[in-house]
Amino acid sequence: MDIRVTSDKDVVHARQQGRALAIELGFSASDATLIATAISELTRNIVTYAGSGVVSLRRVTGPTGLGLTIEAVDQGPGIADIDRALRDGYSSSGGLGLGLPGVRRLMDDFRIESGPGRGTSVTVTKWHR
Amino acid sequence: MAKDKQESREATQPVGDAAGLPRSDTTAALLRELVAHLRQxxxxxREEWVVRIVEARLLTAMTREEIFAEAxxxxxxxxxALETGTFEALQAYARNLSERIIPRGVETHEVVGIVLLLRDVLARSLFAKYQADFEKLNRILDAYEPAANRIANTVAVGFVQERERVIRQQQEAIRExxxxxxxxxxxxxxxxxIGVIDxxxxxxxxxxxxxxxxxxxAKVVVIDITGVAAMDATVANHLVQTVEASRLLGATVIVTGLxxxxxxTxxxxxxxxxxxxxxxxxxGGIEQAERLLGYKVGPLG
Amino acid sequence: MQVPILKQGPFLIATIQAALTDADLEQLRSALLERVVRFRSLGVIVDVTAMDVMDSYASRILLQISHMIRLRGTETVIVGIQPEVAFAMVQLGLTLEDVPTALDLEEGLAHLQQKFATGSGAPGP
Structure with a gap:
C-alpha cells in the first residue's frame, strides 16, 4: 500500500492505515502502536524536511515469520551526516531530535539511504513475535 | 558414527557375493528369520528385558506393571520396525510414550538406556540361538545391528524432541x-x-x-529487584523505561533491592x-509507598 | 478537529476525542493559553485517553502547553495515556518529564484539588 504524504493530515491517515494493517497481520495491540508511532515519525519527517514523499506499507515474510515493512521515501534535501542524525539529541530543525534513533528503537530492522541532494529513504521492519 | 554409516550401507546390499553364499540369503531374509525368532x-x-530394566534402576518413576505394559x-x-523397515509407527509410539512419561520425570538417559538394554537382550538371545553356527551368527548380527541402531536412534530422538517441546511450553508458562x-x-x-531478565x-x-x-x-508501584543477580545495559535500559512508562500512566515507581x-550499571x-x-x-519500599498513598505506616497486615 | 475545552470551577478540561493533526494540536495550544488567561484558571487537565499514538510532535506540543501555562502559575496534568502508548513513548525517549500525569480525569481532578486545597501544594506523583 502506497500513501502519498504532503501534509499533516496524511501523517494521521498513514499511521491509521499502518495500525489497521498491523492488526490484520496479527500483531499485538502493543506492537501495532509501535508501528503506528514509527509511521507517524517517518511521515512527519517527510512533511517537515522534504515537503512531500511516499510511504509504503508492506507485509513481508522472513525466517522468523511475518513482518510489516515501512518504507518512507522523499526527494528532499537529504541528510549529509547520517551517523549524526542517528544519534540521540540531534535534529537539523532544532526540535527534540529524537526522530530517527527513536524509530530505530521502535522497530526491529532499520535501514537508511540518504545524501545531500539525493533525497532520503528509510526502510524499517517489525517482525511478528 | 562413520562406522555405523558404513554398516548400514552394507546392510542394504546383499551380503551374499563376497562370502560366496547363495543370493537368496540376503539381509532381508536374515531379518525375516530374526523377526520370526523374536516373535516366537x-x-x-520381554520378561527378561523388564527384569534388566528394573535391575538397572531405570524408569524408577513407574511401577513394574507399567514398565511391563510399555515394554x-x-x-x-x-x-x-525390523520387519517392515519403516520407522513411522515406532516414531509415533516413541512420541506418544514420551508425552506420557515426561511429566513423570523420566530422563533422557533412562529412555536411551532401556532401548540399549533391549538391543542387548535381543543380541544375547541371538548369540544363544546361533552359537553353533558362527558364520550365520555374524551375518545375522550384521543385518540386525544397523536396524537396531536406527531404532535406538529413532526412539531417543523422538523422546528428546518431545522433551524439548515440553520444556519450551514450560518456559512460556514460567515466564508468565x-x-x-x-x-x-x-x-x-x-x-x-526474580531470576534472569532478557x-x-x-x-x-x-x-x-x-x-x-x-x-x-494503581498509584504506586514497588519494583523489587533483590532477586535479580545481574543486569546488562540493555536490560537496565528496560528498567528505566518501565519506570518512565509507569509514570506516564500516573503511577510512582519505587525500586527496591538494587x-x-x-x-x-x-x-x-x-x-x-x-x-x-x-x-x-x-x-522499606512498601512503607514509603504507604506514606505516598496516605496510609498510616505500620507492620503489614 | 477542534478539541472541546470545558471550564469546571477553577480548572479547565480539554478532552481530545480523536486522532489530532499537527494543526489541531497547535490550535489546542493557543486555545488553552487564551482561556487560562481569560478565566484565571488554577489548573488544566488534558485528557488524551482517545489518542492511540503520541509521537514526538504531539509530545512536544503537550510539553509546550505545560511550560507556557506554568509561567502563569497554572499547573497542567496529562491524564489517560494508554499503556501501549506509554510503552511506545518511552521507546521514543518521550517521557513528558516534569509534567504531572494521572491515570484518568477523576485522578487528574483529585490531584489538582489536593494541590490547591492545601495551598502550598503536595508533590504529585
Missing part, C-alpha cells in the same frame, strides 16, 4: 508466572522480579505492569539515580 520368544525376551508395546513396535503483579493494598502494586522478558514484564496499573488503578553492581548507562526513587529493601 516374545514372552521370554510390551515397545517390543512389538520394535519387531515391527515469574512476573506476577501483586496488589497488596488498594492502589499499590508490587512487582517482585530483553524479551523485560518487555513482557513492562507490558504486564502497565496493564496492571490501569486495571488496578544491588551495588546493578546501581553501577545504571550509572554507567547514564541513569541519574537521584531521579529514580530507590529504597534499600522491599519492606
Amino acid at each position: 520368544n516374545r514372552n521370554l525376551l 510390551t508395546s515397545v517390543y512389538d513396535s520394535y519387531v515391527e 508466572l515469574s512476573t506476577p503483579v501483586l496488589q497488596v493494598r488498594e492502589r499499590l502494586l508490587i512487582l517482585p522480579i 530483553p524479551q522478558r523485560a518487555r513482557q514484564l513492562t507490558e504486564q505492569l502497565l496493564r496492571g496499573i490501569r486495571t488496578n488503578r 544491588s551495588p553492581e546493578i546501581a553501577q 545504571l550509572v554507567t548507562i547514564g541513569v541519574d539515580l537521584g531521579k529514580m526513587n530507590t529504597v534499600g529493601d522491599l519492606q
Whole structure:
C-alpha cells in the first residue's frame, strides 16, 4: 500500500492505515502502536524536511515469520551526516531530535539511504513475535 | 558414527557375493528369520528385558506393571520396525510414550538406556540361538545391528524432541508466572522480579505492569529487584523505561533491592539515580509507598 | 478537529476525542493559553485517553502547553495515556518529564484539588 504524504493530515491517515494493517497481520495491540508511532515519525519527517514523499506499507515474510515493512521515501534535501542524525539529541530543525534513533528503537530492522541532494529513504521492519 | 554409516550401507546390499553364499540369503531374509525368532520368544525376551530394566534402576518413576505394559508395546513396535523397515509407527509410539512419561520425570538417559538394554537382550538371545553356527551368527548380527541402531536412534530422538517441546511450553508458562503483579493494598502494586531478565522478558514484564496499573488503578508501584543477580545495559535500559512508562500512566515507581553492581550499571548507562526513587529493601519500599498513598505506616497486615 | 475545552470551577478540561493533526494540536495550544488567561484558571487537565499514538510532535506540543501555562502559575496534568502508548513513548525517549500525569480525569481532578486545597501544594506523583 502506497500513501502519498504532503501534509499533516496524511501523517494521521498513514499511521491509521499502518495500525489497521498491523492488526490484520496479527500483531499485538502493543506492537501495532509501535508501528503506528514509527509511521507517524517517518511521515512527519517527510512533511517537515522534504515537503512531500511516499510511504509504503508492506507485509513481508522472513525466517522468523511475518513482518510489516515501512518504507518512507522523499526527494528532499537529504541528510549529509547520517551517523549524526542517528544519534540521540540531534535534529537539523532544532526540535527534540529524537526522530530517527527513536524509530530505530521502535522497530526491529532499520535501514537508511540518504545524501545531500539525493533525497532520503528509510526502510524499517517489525517482525511478528 | 562413520562406522555405523558404513554398516548400514552394507546392510542394504546383499551380503551374499563376497562370502560366496547363495543370493537368496540376503539381509532381508536374515531379518525375516530374526523377526520370526523374536516373535516366537516374545514372552521370554520381554520378561527378561523388564527384569534388566528394573535391575538397572531405570524408569524408577513407574511401577513394574507399567514398565511391563510399555515394554510390551515397545517390543512389538520394535519387531515391527525390523520387519517392515519403516520407522513411522515406532516414531509415533516413541512420541506418544514420551508425552506420557515426561511429566513423570523420566530422563533422557533412562529412555536411551532401556532401548540399549533391549538391543542387548535381543543380541544375547541371538548369540544363544546361533552359537553353533558362527558364520550365520555374524551375518545375522550384521543385518540386525544397523536396524537396531536406527531404532535406538529413532526412539531417543523422538523422546528428546518431545522433551524439548515440553520444556519450551514450560518456559512460556514460567515466564508468565515469574512476573506476577501483586496488589497488596488498594492502589499499590508490587512487582517482585526474580531470576534472569532478557530483553524479551523485560518487555513482557513492562507490558504486564502497565496493564496492571490501569486495571488496578494503581498509584504506586514497588519494583523489587533483590532477586535479580545481574543486569546488562540493555536490560537496565528496560528498567528505566518501565519506570518512565509507569509514570506516564500516573503511577510512582519505587525500586527496591538494587544491588551495588546493578546501581553501577545504571550509572554507567547514564541513569541519574537521584531521579529514580530507590529504597534499600522491599519492606522499606512498601512503607514509603504507604506514606505516598496516605496510609498510616505500620507492620503489614 | 477542534478539541472541546470545558471550564469546571477553577480548572479547565480539554478532552481530545480523536486522532489530532499537527494543526489541531497547535490550535489546542493557543486555545488553552487564551482561556487560562481569560478565566484565571488554577489548573488544566488534558485528557488524551482517545489518542492511540503520541509521537514526538504531539509530545512536544503537550510539553509546550505545560511550560507556557506554568509561567502563569497554572499547573497542567496529562491524564489517560494508554499503556501501549506509554510503552511506545518511552521507546521514543518521550517521557513528558516534569509534567504531572494521572491515570484518568477523576485522578487528574483529585490531584489538582489536593494541590490547591492545601495551598502550598503536595508533590504529585
